[in-house]
Amino acid sequence: MHFDRSDLSDTQLQSFYKALVYPRLIEEKMLLLLRQGKISKWFSGIGQEAIAVGATLALEADEWILPLHRNLGVFTSREMPLDKLLQQWQGSEDGYSKGRERSFHFGSRPHHICGMISHLGPQLSIADGIALAHQLKKEQKVSLAFTGEGGTSEGEFHEALNVAAVWGLPVIFLIENNGYGLSTPVSEQYHCSSLVDKAIGYGMEGVQVDGNNLLEVYQTIRTARAYAISQQKPVLIEAMTFRMRGHEEASGVKYVPPALLEEWSKKDPIAQYEAFLQQTGILSADSRTAIREELKHHIEQQVANGLTDTPPIADIQTELDDLYAPGSAPVAASGPSSEKRFINALSEGLKQAMEQHPELILMGQDIAAYGGAFKITEGFLEKFGAGRVRNTPLCESAIIGAALGLSIGGFKSMVEMQFGDFVTCGFNQIVNNLAKIHYRWGQHADVVIRMPAGGGVGAGPFHSQTNEAWFTHVPGLKVVYPSNPADAKGLLTAALADPNPVLYFEHKALYRSISGPVPENYYTIEIGKAALVQPGEDISIITWGSGVHWALEYTQQHPEFSIGILDLRSLVPLDYTAIQDIVSATGKVLILHEDTLTGGFGAEISAWIAEHCFHLLDAPVMRCASLDTPIPFATSLEKNFLAKARLDKYIRQLTSW
Incomplete structure (x- = not known):
């Protein structure tokens, strides 16, 4: 294995060694904690560290990275405290997601890491948007998104690459080709000779690297970064490696031919890089031992600080409050109309x-x-x-x-x-x-x-x-x-x-x-506030969108009925106070919507009224909705489909209750 040190100093090469060994030693500790039942799940990146570490070291600290399960080296190279990572992995409220996310499904703005979701393609498109933000602000920066060889079969991979190429975005797409998607080998994943060949179809540069060679990964990402910034174009990189452990620890590797494991164990990225440093006199046996002992001691301290048996304290209001980011106050309308x-x-x-x-x-x-x-x-x-x-x-x-x-x-x-x-x-x-x-x-x-x-x-x-x-x-x-x-x-x-x-x-x-x-001037209307279109005494219609006009048209054609109409305007958040008020006004409620009946939002409103306003009702809550069929094309069929065709029937049924 050839290592290209180029302009890297001995000090840098030694620091790279620490960065490479650190996640391996953490993983070895995590596997022990897993067996002891102190963490619940682990996705091992043993044997793949050079990709995550090399890529992260090649970027600026404020350039966003979008990693996957096996990229512990991204988090450690961005100097995220291990004790807090431990809290994250245990589901502690002191972790990065307050106990709401598992393993590496979280992000951190201070560290410029965007957390993944289990659907492996979507982070690629997010990287497009981050790169576009850099471009619009005229910043000389890139974004980098990881995917696996299995993820390249997802539609999002192709969409993200196409958008990046068409818009000319400074983004690096990094494929970790580790041989298997859970138990499915690459022979059953794709038939092209190399995944990097896909770059040609999108009109972008592509390069394949030895993913177990730390310096090759580092130098390639550095070069790709410079190219993406200067040319304002994306780059696709395929890093060849192998998954030495199971998809996650419970799945094991029984489906992997032993000869493959033996072959790739000889290409271990840490062993290869150590050999290079020792051959060049940069790393002695004593310094190797000292570095590892120092890191192990640090890990033990961090584990002791981070391990906790205290689960998060569940509080309903806290959970609900964190659902949305706080917004600004409405801007009142002013001036002429x-x-x-x-x-x-x-x-x-x-x-x-x-x-x-x-x-x-x-x-x-x-x-x-x-x-x-x-x-x-x-x-x-x-x-x-x-x-x-x-x-x-x-x-x-x-x-x-x-x-x-x-x-x-x-x-x-x-x-x-x-x-x-x-x-x-x-x-x-x-x-x-x-x-x-x-x-x-x-x-x-x-x-x-x-x-x-x-x-x-x-x-x-x-x-x-x-x-x-x-x-x-x-x-x-x-x-x-x-x-x-x-x-x-x-x-x-x-x-x-x-x-x-x-x-x-x-x-x-x-x-x-x-x-x-x-x-005419700029104004906003508070989201989550319904509007009373007109009061009524006989029945109340709760509706939105086109249903408001169907209800108004009906009341104009049938003055014999006194009908109250509530326009919800916002469905989420929902104005429960306004709903209760109009239920109270008549005691008879018809929910009118254009969507199909079964599973329509009217069912949720009806259930809430039955649960919270039962004492105000003089009749069952009724729903008038469109047919449970697709929407037909012919005018006569479409009119028959729409809820409006049955509005008179429901109103008469409700008023006569």
């Missing part, structure tokens, strides 16, 4: 938010020169420039991940789904990254996803869904669904001001059919 269509109010709100927040970046398919599928961003490119108004490839998941990366890098972002139906392609990023990251390790996700939604326009099953119930179930998200132009603007500006992830639903059928007075 003018009549605007729903779509124009959205456009005006978005434009004023861009002026209010210079760090706000817009991303979506066709939103730049074309102005978006519905022309909401028309003229934005000329006003705000291509850096802030960005057309995207058809990579919904990668773009949402990049939005989170932008948030880590200090930006806000708005991602427009061309149609809300297409959000399924980015579902994982929303429900597992955006929604959970603040609760997991205190990192906010300052991202708004605009969701053109709803039927009534003859667009068929894949352009007409109103799928808010998919997201109201996920803690950590906020879900907004306005029904009129003034709310559309004020709630959009509020969502963009909020440091938390917001799913912002806007009904396509309302875009050009609904008008109303809208304050």
Whole structure:
């Protein structure tokens, strides 16, 4: 094994040795603690240390790294205190995630490490967003994301590489090819000769390195870093290594041919680097022993400090309080108002938010020169420039991940789904990254996803869904669904001001059919506050979005009924006080929504009313929703599908109770 020391001094080479040996000695201690039952799980990186250590040492301390399970060397090379890492691994409230995350599923802003999730591809897209943040701020920095050979089969890998190449982002994608994904060998993972060959298809540079050679990894990452910064282009690196222990300790390595283990044991990165240092006279037998004894002593001290038998104290309010990052107070409307269509109010709100927040970046398919599928961003490119108004490839998941990366890098972002139906392609990023990251390790996700939604326009099953119930179930998200132009603007500006992830639903059928007075100046409407559209004495309708207009139309056509209408406006957080008030007003409640009946959000509202307002009811809570079928295309079929077709039936049934 050849080691290229280039311009590295003897002192640096010795410090590299300490950095390489330290995680190995920690691991040996962890395996002992695992057998003693003092930690619950361990993903071993023994034999792979050179990749994590070499890559980390090659970057600046304030450049973000997105590691995986087996990258202990990243954490130790960033000088994270071992005693606190021990607390993290035990699930202690004094760890990095307050006992909410396991092993290496956490991050730390002071150390510029972004924690992984179990879905192995999404961190690659986050690295795109962090690199974009560096680029927009004109910083000479890169981001680096790890993935395994198994992770290269995931769609997110391909999306992230494509976005990085198309946008010219200074990001390094580092594949740790260790031979196995759990028990599945690489022969069953891919058929290309080398994973680095995939770089060619994305028009980026790629290089394969010996992942067990510390200096080769270090020098390659240094070179890749310099290239990515100077050329503003991504780099793909495949580091060849081998997993010497099980996927995690419980799985073992019985499926690995013994000859392979024997072959790779001879390539042990520490043994090879030690031999190099000894041959060059940099490391003597005595200094080797002294270094190891010093590190072992330090580890024992840190373990003694970090091991604790005290579990976190569970407190419901603390758990709920950490779900969201704190936001700012609403900005009251002031000045004159003018009549605007729903779509124009959205456009005006978005434009004023861009002026209010210079760090706000817009991303979506066709939103730049074309102005978006519905022309909401028309003229934005000329006003705000291509850096802030960005057309995207058809990579919904990668773009949402990049939005989170932008948030880590200090930006806000708005991602427009061309149609809300297409959000399924980015579902994982929303429900597992955006929604959970603040609760997991205190990192906010300052991202708004605009969701053109709803039927009534003859667009068929894949352009007409109103799928808010998919997201109201996920803690950590906020879900907004306005029904009129003034709310559309004020709630959009509020969502963009909020440091938390917001799913912002806007009904396509309302875009050009609904008008109303809208304050001309910048203002926000507090998310989580419902609006009483009109009081009533006979029955109360609780609704949102298009349902508000169906209810209003019905009351105008049927003056014989006195109907109260509550527009929820926000589904998460939900205004329970307003719900209780309107239940109390009539004692009869109809929940009206365009989404399908089974599992729709109306079921949650109905359950809450039954549990908390039963004493106020004079009749069962009823739900009027759309059919439990996909949305059909033909006009007659679509009208029959929508809840509006059955509204009269439910109102008459409820009033006659």
